[in-house]
Structure formats: structure tokens, C-alpha cells
């Protein structure tokens with residue numbers, strides 16, 4: 001049996017002709033039998049593809065042969081083409097959809113004006129150095145607020161965001177202005193969202209902004225559950241949550257009874273992608289499985305096509 005693998009990667013680098021890169025990448029993946037998802041913009045590339053190990057190796061080599069991608073890092077992980085429904089290669093205005101492509105400037109060394117990159121050890125050094133100077137470092141969650149329900153950095157600020165677009169409204173609300181002269185470390189799953197977020201924060205007057213190289217994933221590989229991270233990590237695949245060690249705390253709370261849990265479940269109504277946390281006991285109770293919006297709609301219009309019939313609790317991804 002052939003071994004298979006997945007690679008994850010991104011690079012912020014100017015691509016004057018994203019459509020040409022798209023055609024090249026699509027052909028390359030198709031020829032190698034790879035599946036997955038690749039986004040391309042004038043600001044660079046972000047992809048996850050899987051397939052036969054040899055094919056993936058060829059893909060990496062070919063992709064790096066294009067000068068702008070020469071030093072791009074590829075993160076290898078278990079899995080293969082079967083984890084993806086298809087091959088999707090798309091050109092978009094932004095690699096991460098903050099909704100402000102005109103604010104993002106990229107040159108050959110990456111996003112212009114982003115926060116200083118810190119390796120996991122340097123995060124701890126920063127916290128200690130600032131503390132010795134009498135200041136606390138603030139961790140700033142760069143993900144959707146829902147992801148932080150099951151895991152976050154100690155005492156992190158979690159903005160009120162349902163999607164990445166909401167960050168602009170949050171940053172412009174004035175709610176975080178007290179942090180503008182404070183040391184702030186942004187973090188997200190693998191680091192890509194903070195490449196942009198940290199630059200958007202600096203443009204808005206946050207003066208002392210840092211980001212974690214490789215995001216929570218790399219931090220967790222270094223410190224596991226013995227550092228400043230608390231809880232589990234939300235991931236965008238079928239698992240939905242993952243822990244760094246057996247010592248991981250469970251900080252999520254069941255939306256029905258408040259008991260500890262890290263398990264997200266979809267709202268039971270068809271067509272609703274709201275995810276909520278439920279414990280072992282409550283996820284079998286049908287009444288707890290409908291989100292507040294869908295419950296209100298059901299009260300108003302019991303015949304709405306999306307309301308019921310009751311389905312089994314299901315877990316699924318949210319993009």
C-alpha cells in the first residue's frame with residue numbers, strides 16, 4: 001500500500017498574475033492526483049493538499065521551483081487525498097478574508113508592517129521581560145470567538161467575532177484602544193490569520209504588536225499543556241478539537257447545563273451551521289440541539305422547511 005500525506009502551507013509574496021498561478025497549480029495537482037484546497041491572490045498562496053507521498057513530494061518540489069515560493073515552508077501531516085471532497089483552486093482578493101484587501105501590502109519578505117514574529121520560547125521571554133518592566137503582555141485571539149470557547153492563551157482577549165470580517169468592526173470600535181500602548185501578542189491556529197491581523201492592528205495605532213511563528217500549533221508542539229496555553233485546540237477538519245497532551249484542561253462549557261466539554265455539535269436544523277458545545281449527557285436531548293435563532297424561527301413558523309424533522313446529533317465542519 002502506498003503511503004499518503006497532507007501538506008499545509010502559505011506564503012505572502014506578490015503574485016502579479018494570480019490567474020496564471022492558478023492554472024499552473026491546478027494542472028500540477030491534477031497530474032499528480034492530489035486533492036485539496038488552494039487559495040491564490042495578488043498577496044500570495046495558501047493551500048492544503050493531500051495524496052500519495054511521492055506525488056506530494058513532487059508537488060512540493062515543483063511548487064518551490066517558482067521563485068516567489070522558493071523558501072515557503074510546508075507542514076506535513078497524516079492523511080491523504082481521501083480527506084478532501086475534490087480539488088479546488090481559486091483566485092480571491094484576499095488570502096484571509098478580513099474584507100480589506102486594499103489595506104494589505106505585501107512584498108517579497110511578506111506582509112508589510114506586521115507584528116514581530118516570535119518563536120514559542122521568545123513568547124515566554126517577552127512575557128518575562130515585560131513583567132520585569134512592570135507590564136503584562138496581552139494575548140489577543142485572532143480566531144472566531146467560538147474557537148476560543150474550548151482553548152485560548154491565559155487571560156487572552158477574545159474579540160466578538162463570528163467571522164474574520166468582524167475583526168475590522170471590533171478593532172475600530174474603540175474597545176481595545178487601551179491596548180494600543182501595551183505589548184500585544186496575536187495568535188491563531190497556524191499563524192496565517194495573524195500575519196494580516198497584526199498588520200491591521202499596527203495600522204490602527206497598536207504600537208507593540210507580536211505574532212507567534214506557526215501559531216498555536218507550533219507553540220503546542222513546544223510547550224504542550226505546561227506553558228501559557230489552556231484547553232484544547234479547535235481544528236478545521238472532522239476531528240474539530242484536538243489536545244496537546246493528556247493534561248489538557250477542559251475549559252469549554254455545555255450550552256445546556258454548563259458542565260465541562262470540548263465537543264461542538266451543529267444546530268439540528270437543516271441549513272444552519274451554528275456550532276455549540278454540549279456535554280455527553282445533554283447532546284442526546286433534542287430540545288438542546290437547536291440554536292436560539294432556529295428555536296425562535298420554529299416558534300414563529302413551525303412549518304419552516306428548515307425546522308426539523310429532528311435529526312440525530314451530528315458534528316460537522318465550519319469553514
Ligand SMILES: [Zn+2]
Nearest residue numbers: 254257279282
Ligand atoms: Zn450538559
Ligand SMILES: [Zn+2]
Nearest residue numbers: 267272291294
Ligand atoms: Zn440553528
